[in-house]
Amino acid sequence: MHANFKNTHVTNTHECQLVAHRDAQNDVDMRVSLASLSMKNPLTVASGTFASGREYADFIDISRLGAITTKGVSACAWEGNDQGRLAETPSGILNSIGLQNKGAKHFIENDLAWLKQQQTRVIVNVCGHSYDEYFQALDALEQASGIDAYEINISCPNVDAGGMALGTQPNAVERIVSLLRERTCKTLIIKLTPNVTDIAEIARAAESAGADALSLINTLLGMAIDAHRRRPILSRVVGGLSGPAIKPVALRCVWQVHKAVNIPILGMGGVASGTDVAEFMLAGASAVAIGTENFVDPCATMRILDELYTYAREQHITHISELIGGLEC
């Protein structure tokens, strides 16, 4: 799928390789860490927009990414929602995919085997409809080797239970995080929804229950209507808005959460350029994920990484981590 909400060109593999070549001449220390997860640079991809990376390997050098974040993995296979799962909007898209995936066993045997060879960190996004489903998925993944961190999606607007509802109540967040914490020593990143009144309160609940890091934001709840048919465009009526339209909300959330907690943040929401990444880091993110922009340009991650280098050189930055929380207000 190629969204077309702004003027852009799809670069080809050759251009991506040229960008990769320039890494060798880089004089900026791009290393960052998300708690115990060290990354060669701050860039990863947003869950659900990059599958498990294999489809993108024809376009980009996956090993240049600081990490790959996989699509959501559940204990058993999920079919996802009915068709009518995508709608384009000004500067964004609405999706109601419903976390379609083939389950943990299939992921471990197929995707993880490939991911392990990619010379980048592997963050596995985990989803469930119930507490038990989260536990089963995590327990299955714990048996496998090659996973560096988990990103727990307690914020999806497109599943009935175990999704956004779980991530909107501080008590429920504390409970799920503390129970997952008991089951793994790996870096535990909790993904938050922006669809709450006070995201700082939710962030503090996750931190106090043992989260190592927080990722934000998931999509914003929205809807689209076909006036001629007098019907909703999405089969579930509402879905999650992503892309440049949500960037101001995402920046605000990262900034508020950074002030509220002492654990690192993986920021995302509408990132489309190197300076967008810098903005998220200034707001308080230690690492940044590229999501919907991958649909516009499959080489987006390489271009954005290159732009971030250029920004850092222009700003006379020697360590990219200098940016984290550096906003002057």
Ligand SMILES: Cc1cc2nc3c(=O)[nH]c(=O)nc-3n(C[C@H](O)[C@H](O)[C@H](O)COP(=O)(O)O)c2cc1C
């Ligand atoms: C098509 C699509 C599928 C997504 N699937 C997931 C998912 O499986 N798990 C998850 O935590 N977030 C999922 N997300 C949310 C993204 O990871 C990200 O939080 C959000 O899209 C904001 O970033 P962006 O504006 O850069 O896309 C999905 C987003 C899109 C557009």
